[in-house]
Amino acid sequence: MISTQLTQVRQRIQYAAEQAKRKPDSVRLLAVSKTFSAEQVREAVEAGQLEFGENYVQEGLEKIEALRDLRESLTWHFIGPLQSNKARAVAEHFDWMHSVDREKIAERLHAHRPIGLPPLQVCIQVNIDGQSTKSGVAPDAVFALAQAIHALPRLRLRGLMCIPDPAQPPDELQARYLEMAALRDELAAQQRCELDILSMGMSADLEVAIASGSTLVRVGTAIFGNRYSSSP
Numbered sequence: 198m199i200s201t202q203l204t205q206v207r208q209r210i211q212y213a214a215e216q217a218k219r220k221p222d223s224v225r226l227l228a229v230s231k232t233f234s235a236e237q238v239r240e241a242v243e244a245g246q247l248e249f250g251e252n253y254v255q256e257g258l259e260k261i262e263a264l265r266d267l268r269e270s271l272t273w274h275f276i277g278p279l280q281s282n283k284a285r286a287v288a289e290h291f292d293w294m295h296s297v298d299r300e301k302i303a304e305r306l307h308a309h310r311p312i313g314l315p316p317l318q319v320c321i322q323v324n325i326d327g328q329s330t331k332s333g334v335a336p337d338a339v340f341a342l343a344q345a346i347h348a349l350p351r352l353r354l355r356g357l358m359c360i361p362d363p364a365q366p367p368d369e370l371q372a373r374y375l376e377m378a379a380l381r382d383e384l385a386a387q388q389r390c391e392l393d394i395l396s397m398g399m400s401a402d403l404e405v406a407i408a409s410g411s412t413l414v415r416v417g418t419a420i421f422g423n424r425y426s427s428s429p
């Protein structure tokens with residue numbers, strides 16, 4: 198069942214990319230495995246999926262440990278809100294961190310990233326629709342945070358991430374995603390670096406995100422089925 202759903206998601210990505218006159222391989226698929234078991238992740242791996250996203254530190258660590266035999270082949274992304282006292286665990290065990298939203302977190306991740314590992318790949322989470330309840334920096338605060346990250350050699354800034362309010366109409370959603378793409382372009386020009394990642398789009402809206410330039414979609418339910426816990 199996971200393999201069938203993965204195939205369907207890959208087809209949706211391919212179709213959306215074609216519609217947008219983009220190459221299908223310009224969009225990475227991150228399978229969001231939060232609340233699902235290590236065995237379900239293993240099933241996805243057998244179907245060819247190698248990148249996984251987790252929202253909760255403890256749960257993620259347990260799964261990474263349970264799948265230690267596959268560690269070399271897998272890429273683990275942390276995509277949830279992070280308290281600074283848990284930054285160490287993320288820096289030590291994950292490959293990517295999508296939700297950097299303040300300097301203190303960036304500094305902690307940098308301080309704890311083991312020397313023997315490549316730099317932690319990071320994205321800045323942007324609060325693109327100004328919802329006060331959501332995490333992420335305001336769009337105009339992205340530049341200062343990017344500057345701070347650039348000064349930390351154990352981190353490598355790859356781009357921007359957002360989780361817009363899914364309740365807005367598709368044209369509003371697309372407007373927010375296009376603002377993200379413009380922000381990324383402006384930041385890349387200002388920092389004179391390539392920022393290849395726009396981490397946006399989930400199960401319900403990956404088409405809109407890809408049409409707006411997303412290069413990495415984070416998909417949970419469309420691959421693994423419904424989550425029966427209270428996670429977002």
Ligand SMILES: *Cc1c(COP(=O)(O)O)cnc(C)c1O
Pocket residue numbers: 229231252276277360399400401415416417418419429
């Ligand atoms: C849960 C989650 C997803 C996946 O959402 P689905 O709707 O299940 O595809 C993506 N990104 C983040 C940050 C999440 O927390």
